[in-house]
Amino acid sequence: MPTTKKHFSFEFFPPKTDAGADKLREVRKTLAVLKPEFFSVTYGAGGSTRDRSLGTVLEIQRDSGCAAAPHLSCIGDSKADLAELLTTYKNNGIRHIVALRGDLPSGMGMGSGEMAYASDLVRFIRDTTGDHFHIEIAAYPECHPQALNMDADIAHFVHKAKQGANSAITQYFFNADSYFHFVEKVQKAGVDIPVIPGIMPIINFTNLVRFSDACGAEIPRWIRRQIASYGDDAASAHRFGEEVVTGLCEQLLKGGAPGLHFYTMNQAEPTLALWRNLGLPR
Numbered sequence: 596m597p598t599t600k601k602h603f604s605f606e607f608f609p610p611k612t613d614a615g616a617d618k619l620r621e622v623r624k625t626l627a628v629l630k631p632e633f634f635s636v637t638y639g640a641g642g643s644t645r646d647r648s649l650g651t652v653l654e655i656q657r658d659s660g661c662a663a664a665p666h667l668s669c670i671g672d673s674k675a676d677l678a679e680l681l682t683t684y685k686n687n688g689i690r691h692i693v694a695l696r697g698d699l700p701s702g703m704g705m706g707s708g709e710m711a712y713a714s715d716l717v718r719f720i721r722d723t724t725g726d727h728f729h730i731e732i733a734a735y736p737e738c739h740p741q742a743l744n745m746d747a748d749i750a751h752f753v754h755k756a757k758q759g760a761n762s763a764i765t766q767y768f769f770n771a772d773s774y775f776h777f778v779e780k781v782q783k784a785g786v787d788i789p790v791i792p793g794i795m796p797i798i799n800f801t802n803l804v805r806f807s808d809a810c811g812a813e814i815p816r817w818i819r820r821q822i823a824s825y826g827d828d829a830a831s832a833h834r835f836g837e838e839v840v841t842g843l844c845e846q847l848l849k850g851g852a853p854g855l856h857f858y859t860m861n862q863a864e865p866t867l868a869l870w871r872n873l874g875l876p877r
Protein backbone atom coordinates (compact mmCIF):
# COMPACT_ATOMS: atom_id res chain seq x y z
CA MET A 596 0.00 0.00 0.00
CA PRO A 597 1.48 3.45 -0.85
CA THR A 598 2.41 5.57 2.20
CA THR A 599 0.75 8.75 0.98
CA LYS A 600 -0.58 11.22 3.54
CA LYS A 601 -4.12 10.44 4.64
CA HIS A 602 -6.91 12.98 4.19
CA PHE A 603 -8.97 14.02 7.23
CA SER A 604 -11.83 16.50 7.12
CA PHE A 605 -14.76 17.55 9.33
CA GLU A 606 -18.29 18.49 8.37
CA PHE A 607 -20.55 21.08 10.05
CA PHE A 608 -24.04 22.35 9.36
CA PRO A 609 -24.76 26.09 9.51
CA PRO A 610 -26.10 27.01 12.97
CA LYS A 611 -29.60 28.46 13.21
CA THR A 612 -29.12 30.61 16.32
CA ASP A 613 -26.49 32.89 17.85
CA ALA A 614 -25.96 30.34 20.61
CA GLY A 615 -25.41 27.64 17.99
CA ALA A 616 -22.91 29.87 16.20
CA ASP A 617 -21.00 30.47 19.46
CA LYS A 618 -20.93 26.75 20.15
CA LEU A 619 -19.68 25.98 16.64
CA ARG A 620 -16.83 28.48 17.11
CA GLU A 621 -15.68 26.51 20.17
CA VAL A 622 -16.08 23.19 18.37
CA ARG A 623 -14.04 24.27 15.39
CA LYS A 624 -11.31 25.73 17.62
CA THR A 625 -11.03 22.36 19.36
CA LEU A 626 -11.00 20.42 16.10
CA ALA A 627 -8.62 22.83 14.32
CA VAL A 628 -5.83 21.48 16.54
CA LEU A 629 -6.09 18.22 14.56
CA LYS A 630 -5.16 20.15 11.38
CA PRO A 631 -7.83 18.77 9.05
CA GLU A 632 -7.55 19.35 5.33
CA PHE A 633 -10.78 21.34 5.55
CA PHE A 634 -13.97 22.06 7.48
CA SER A 635 -16.94 21.58 5.18
CA VAL A 636 -20.30 23.31 5.66
CA THR A 637 -23.58 21.89 4.38
CA TYR A 638 -25.99 23.81 2.16
CA GLY A 639 -29.78 23.48 2.21
CA ALA A 640 -31.04 22.54 -1.25
CA GLY A 641 -32.99 25.29 -2.97
CA GLY A 642 -30.89 27.90 -1.18
CA SER A 643 -32.76 27.41 2.11
CA THR A 644 -29.58 27.97 4.18
CA ARG A 645 -27.76 30.16 1.67
CA ASP A 646 -26.97 33.10 3.97
CA ARG A 647 -26.19 30.99 7.02
CA SER A 648 -23.99 28.60 5.00
CA LEU A 649 -22.17 31.50 3.34
CA GLY A 650 -21.62 33.29 6.67
CA THR A 651 -20.31 30.12 8.35
CA VAL A 652 -18.00 29.32 5.43
CA LEU A 653 -16.49 32.80 5.26
CA GLU A 654 -15.96 32.93 9.02
CA ILE A 655 -14.20 29.55 9.03
CA GLN A 656 -12.02 30.58 6.11
CA ARG A 657 -11.13 33.90 7.77
CA ASP A 658 -10.74 32.88 11.43
CA SER A 659 -10.11 29.18 11.90
CA GLY A 660 -6.66 28.72 10.38
CA CYS A 661 -8.15 25.83 8.34
CA ALA A 662 -9.60 25.84 4.84
CA ALA A 663 -13.38 25.98 4.45
CA ALA A 664 -15.12 23.77 1.90
CA PRO A 665 -18.68 24.87 1.12
CA HIS A 666 -21.21 22.30 -0.02
CA LEU A 667 -23.21 23.48 -3.00
CA SER A 668 -26.34 21.80 -4.33
CA CYS A 669 -27.94 22.45 -7.69
CA ILE A 670 -31.44 21.02 -7.56
CA GLY A 671 -33.40 24.15 -6.66
CA ASP A 672 -30.94 26.94 -7.55
CA SER A 673 -30.56 28.89 -10.78
CA LYS A 674 -27.26 28.93 -12.64
CA ALA A 675 -27.01 32.67 -12.00
CA ASP A 676 -27.30 32.20 -8.21
CA LEU A 677 -24.78 29.39 -8.21
CA ALA A 678 -22.35 31.40 -10.35
CA GLU A 679 -22.64 34.31 -7.92
CA LEU A 680 -21.85 32.07 -4.94
CA LEU A 681 -18.89 30.53 -6.77
CA THR A 682 -17.52 34.00 -7.48
CA THR A 683 -17.89 34.98 -3.82
CA TYR A 684 -16.10 31.82 -2.72
CA LYS A 685 -13.34 32.32 -5.26
CA ASN A 686 -12.85 35.96 -4.21
CA ASN A 687 -12.50 34.82 -0.59
CA GLY A 688 -9.76 32.34 -1.31
CA ILE A 689 -11.89 29.18 -1.09
CA ARG A 690 -10.38 26.30 -3.08
CA HIS A 691 -12.64 23.34 -2.20
CA ILE A 692 -16.29 22.73 -3.13
CA VAL A 693 -18.45 19.71 -2.31
CA ALA A 694 -20.77 19.53 -5.36
CA LEU A 695 -24.14 17.89 -4.84
CA ARG A 696 -27.59 17.53 -6.30
CA GLY A 697 -29.25 18.08 -2.93
CA ASP A 698 -32.59 16.94 -1.56
CA LEU A 699 -35.37 19.49 -1.50
CA PRO A 700 -37.53 19.57 1.62
CA SER A 701 -40.77 17.61 1.02
CA GLY A 702 -43.46 19.72 -0.57
CA MET A 703 -41.02 21.64 -2.76
CA GLY A 704 -41.36 19.19 -5.69
CA MET A 705 -38.28 18.95 -7.88
CA GLY A 706 -37.60 22.67 -7.63
CA SER A 707 -36.93 25.25 -10.27
CA GLY A 708 -33.25 24.53 -10.71
CA GLU A 709 -31.72 24.40 -14.16
CA MET A 710 -29.58 21.37 -13.32
CA ALA A 711 -31.06 17.99 -12.46
CA TYR A 712 -27.98 16.08 -11.29
CA ALA A 713 -24.73 16.72 -9.47
CA SER A 714 -22.85 15.78 -12.65
CA ASP A 715 -24.36 18.91 -14.28
CA LEU A 716 -23.09 21.02 -11.37
CA VAL A 717 -19.57 19.57 -11.60
CA ARG A 718 -19.51 20.41 -15.32
CA PHE A 719 -20.90 23.89 -14.61
CA ILE A 720 -18.21 24.60 -11.97
CA ARG A 721 -15.46 23.47 -14.35
CA ASP A 722 -16.91 25.46 -17.26
CA THR A 723 -17.27 28.67 -15.25
CA THR A 724 -14.23 28.55 -12.95
CA GLY A 725 -11.74 26.29 -14.71
CA ASP A 726 -9.36 24.48 -12.36
CA HIS A 727 -9.73 26.91 -9.47
CA PHE A 728 -11.72 24.53 -7.23
CA HIS A 729 -10.90 21.07 -5.97
CA ILE A 730 -14.29 19.41 -6.46
CA GLU A 731 -15.56 16.71 -4.12
CA ILE A 732 -18.59 14.63 -5.09
CA ALA A 733 -20.86 12.31 -3.10
CA ALA A 734 -20.61 8.52 -3.27
CA TYR A 735 -22.99 5.83 -1.99
CA PRO A 736 -21.34 2.50 -1.12
CA GLU A 737 -24.79 1.11 -0.21
CA CYS A 738 -26.46 2.60 -3.32
CA HIS A 739 -28.29 5.94 -3.48
CA PRO A 740 -31.91 5.36 -2.35
CA GLN A 741 -33.39 6.70 -5.61
CA ALA A 742 -31.12 4.69 -7.93
CA LEU A 743 -32.67 1.91 -10.01
CA ASN A 744 -29.94 -0.48 -8.88
CA MET A 745 -26.27 -0.52 -7.86
CA ASP A 746 -24.94 -0.80 -11.43
CA ALA A 747 -26.97 2.22 -12.56
CA ASP A 748 -25.81 4.22 -9.53
CA ILE A 749 -22.18 3.34 -10.18
CA ALA A 750 -22.54 4.31 -13.86
CA HIS A 751 -23.95 7.68 -12.76
CA PHE A 752 -21.11 8.12 -10.25
CA VAL A 753 -18.54 7.36 -12.96
CA HIS A 754 -20.17 9.89 -15.31
CA LYS A 755 -20.21 12.50 -12.51
CA ALA A 756 -16.54 11.91 -11.66
CA LYS A 757 -15.60 12.28 -15.32
CA GLN A 758 -17.15 15.75 -15.49
CA GLY A 759 -14.11 16.98 -13.55
CA ALA A 760 -14.30 15.82 -9.91
CA ASN A 761 -11.07 15.47 -7.92
CA SER A 762 -12.27 13.24 -5.09
CA ALA A 763 -15.37 11.82 -3.45
CA ILE A 764 -16.82 11.59 0.05
CA THR A 765 -19.21 8.77 0.87
CA GLN A 766 -22.53 8.68 2.62
CA TYR A 767 -21.94 7.08 6.02
CA PHE A 768 -22.19 3.33 6.39
CA PHE A 769 -21.40 0.75 9.07
CA ASN A 770 -20.30 -2.09 6.82
CA ALA A 771 -16.72 -1.73 5.55
CA ASP A 772 -17.24 -4.34 2.81
CA SER A 773 -19.74 -2.08 1.04
CA TYR A 774 -17.03 0.60 0.79
CA PHE A 775 -14.34 -1.73 -0.56
CA HIS A 776 -16.81 -3.22 -3.04
CA PHE A 777 -17.81 0.24 -4.27
CA VAL A 778 -14.19 1.37 -4.69
CA GLU A 779 -13.33 -1.78 -6.62
CA LYS A 780 -16.32 -1.30 -8.94
CA VAL A 781 -15.56 2.34 -9.77
CA GLN A 782 -11.87 1.63 -10.26
CA LYS A 783 -12.76 -1.15 -12.69
CA ALA A 784 -14.91 1.42 -14.51
CA GLY A 785 -11.83 3.62 -14.94
CA VAL A 786 -12.29 6.14 -12.08
CA ASP A 787 -9.37 6.35 -9.69
CA ILE A 788 -10.11 9.53 -7.71
CA PRO A 789 -9.77 9.09 -3.91
CA VAL A 790 -13.04 7.98 -2.30
CA ILE A 791 -13.01 9.15 1.32
CA PRO A 792 -15.31 7.26 3.70
CA GLY A 793 -17.82 9.50 5.50
CA ILE A 794 -17.88 8.55 9.19
CA MET A 795 -20.92 9.08 11.37
CA PRO A 796 -20.24 8.85 15.12
CA ILE A 797 -23.10 7.14 16.95
CA ILE A 798 -24.35 9.97 19.18
CA ASN A 799 -28.15 9.91 19.43
CA PHE A 800 -29.29 6.47 18.27
CA THR A 801 -32.97 7.37 17.84
CA ASN A 802 -32.09 10.27 15.55
CA LEU A 803 -29.57 8.14 13.70
CA VAL A 804 -32.19 5.47 12.95
CA ARG A 805 -34.61 8.07 11.63
CA PHE A 806 -31.99 9.76 9.48
CA SER A 807 -30.59 6.46 8.20
CA ASP A 808 -34.02 5.32 7.04
CA ALA A 809 -34.38 8.55 5.07
CA CYS A 810 -30.95 8.53 3.42
CA GLY A 811 -30.70 4.80 2.78
CA ALA A 812 -27.79 4.04 5.13
CA GLU A 813 -28.12 0.63 6.74
CA ILE A 814 -27.63 0.11 10.45
CA PRO A 815 -26.82 -3.60 10.77
CA ARG A 816 -29.20 -5.67 12.88
CA TRP A 817 -26.48 -6.66 15.36
CA ILE A 818 -25.82 -2.99 16.14
CA ARG A 819 -29.54 -2.17 16.51
CA ARG A 820 -30.09 -5.20 18.77
CA GLN A 821 -27.10 -4.48 20.99
CA ILE A 822 -28.03 -0.82 21.45
CA ALA A 823 -31.67 -1.73 22.13
CA SER A 824 -30.49 -4.14 24.83
CA TYR A 825 -29.03 -1.25 26.84
CA GLY A 826 -32.47 0.33 27.31
CA ASP A 827 -32.07 3.51 29.36
CA ASP A 828 -28.37 2.89 30.01
CA ALA A 829 -27.15 5.68 27.73
CA ALA A 830 -23.53 5.40 28.90
CA SER A 831 -23.24 1.76 27.80
CA ALA A 832 -24.93 2.51 24.47
CA HIS A 833 -22.52 5.38 23.97
CA ARG A 834 -19.47 3.20 24.78
CA PHE A 835 -20.65 0.50 22.42
CA GLY A 836 -21.32 2.99 19.59
CA GLU A 837 -17.85 4.44 19.96
CA GLU A 838 -16.30 0.98 19.89
CA VAL A 839 -18.22 0.04 16.73
CA VAL A 840 -17.26 3.20 14.82
CA THR A 841 -13.62 3.00 15.98
CA GLY A 842 -13.48 -0.57 14.67
CA LEU A 843 -14.99 0.52 11.36
CA CYS A 844 -12.41 3.32 10.94
CA GLU A 845 -9.56 0.93 11.76
CA GLN A 846 -10.81 -1.55 9.19
CA LEU A 847 -11.12 1.17 6.55
CA LEU A 848 -7.69 2.70 7.14
CA LYS A 849 -5.98 -0.71 7.30
CA GLY A 850 -7.74 -1.70 4.08
CA GLY A 851 -6.30 1.31 2.25
CA ALA A 852 -8.97 4.01 2.55
CA PRO A 853 -7.28 7.32 1.67
CA GLY A 854 -8.57 9.11 4.80
CA LEU A 855 -11.78 9.84 6.72
CA HIS A 856 -14.41 12.59 6.58
CA PHE A 857 -16.23 12.99 9.93
CA TYR A 858 -19.87 14.06 10.15
CA THR A 859 -19.33 15.94 13.41
CA MET A 860 -22.98 16.99 13.99
CA ASN A 861 -21.40 20.24 15.26
CA GLN A 862 -19.92 18.44 18.27
CA ALA A 863 -16.22 18.06 18.99
CA GLU A 864 -16.09 15.24 21.54
CA PRO A 865 -17.45 12.29 19.50
CA THR A 866 -14.96 12.97 16.69
CA LEU A 867 -12.12 13.63 19.15
CA ALA A 868 -12.83 10.32 20.88
CA LEU A 869 -12.56 8.44 17.58
CA TRP A 870 -9.39 10.35 16.75
CA ARG A 871 -7.83 9.37 20.11
CA ASN A 872 -8.91 5.73 19.81
CA LEU A 873 -7.36 5.52 16.35
CA GLY A 874 -4.08 7.01 17.60
CA LEU A 875 -4.17 9.68 14.91
CA PRO A 876 -1.65 12.56 15.21
CA ARG A 877 -2.52 15.70 17.19
Ligand code: FAD
Nearest residue numbers: 637638640666695696697698712713733739741742751766
Ligand atom coordinates in the same frame (compact mmCIF):
# COMPACT_ATOMS: atom_id res chain seq x y z
P1 FAD B 1 -26.48 12.76 -7.95
O1 FAD B 1 -25.09 12.33 -8.13
O2 FAD B 1 -27.07 13.68 -8.96
O3 FAD B 1 -27.37 11.43 -7.86
C1 FAD B 1 -28.72 11.48 -7.42
C2 FAD B 1 -29.49 10.27 -7.95
O4 FAD B 1 -29.70 10.44 -9.35
C3 FAD B 1 -28.76 8.93 -7.80
O5 FAD B 1 -29.75 7.95 -7.55
C4 FAD B 1 -28.14 8.70 -9.16
O6 FAD B 1 -27.94 7.33 -9.45
C5 FAD B 1 -29.17 9.34 -10.08
N1 FAD B 1 -28.63 9.89 -11.33
C6 FAD B 1 -27.51 10.61 -11.48
N2 FAD B 1 -27.35 10.98 -12.77
C7 FAD B 1 -28.42 10.48 -13.44
C8 FAD B 1 -28.84 10.54 -14.79
N3 FAD B 1 -28.13 11.16 -15.73
N4 FAD B 1 -30.00 9.90 -15.13
C9 FAD B 1 -30.74 9.26 -14.19
N5 FAD B 1 -30.38 9.18 -12.88
C10 FAD B 1 -29.24 9.79 -12.52
N6 FAD B 1 -27.60 17.39 0.61
C11 FAD B 1 -27.89 18.71 0.74
O7 FAD B 1 -29.00 19.13 0.43
N7 FAD B 1 -26.94 19.58 1.23
C12 FAD B 1 -25.69 19.18 1.57
O8 FAD B 1 -24.86 19.99 2.00
C13 FAD B 1 -25.35 17.79 1.43
N8 FAD B 1 -24.10 17.34 1.70
C14 FAD B 1 -23.79 16.03 1.45
C15 FAD B 1 -22.47 15.59 1.64
C16 FAD B 1 -22.12 14.27 1.38
C17 FAD B 1 -20.69 13.83 1.57
C18 FAD B 1 -23.11 13.34 0.94
C19 FAD B 1 -22.75 11.90 0.67
C20 FAD B 1 -24.41 13.77 0.73
C21 FAD B 1 -24.78 15.11 0.98
N9 FAD B 1 -26.07 15.58 0.76
C22 FAD B 1 -26.36 16.91 0.93
C23 FAD B 1 -27.14 14.67 0.35
C24 FAD B 1 -27.31 14.60 -1.17
O9 FAD B 1 -27.66 15.86 -1.69
C25 FAD B 1 -28.38 13.58 -1.46
O10 FAD B 1 -27.95 12.28 -1.15
C26 FAD B 1 -29.00 13.63 -2.86
O11 FAD B 1 -30.15 12.78 -2.86
C27 FAD B 1 -28.08 13.14 -3.97
O12 FAD B 1 -27.06 14.00 -4.19
P2 FAD B 1 -25.87 13.61 -5.21
O13 FAD B 1 -25.00 14.78 -5.31
O14 FAD B 1 -25.29 12.32 -4.82
O15 FAD B 1 -26.75 13.43 -6.56
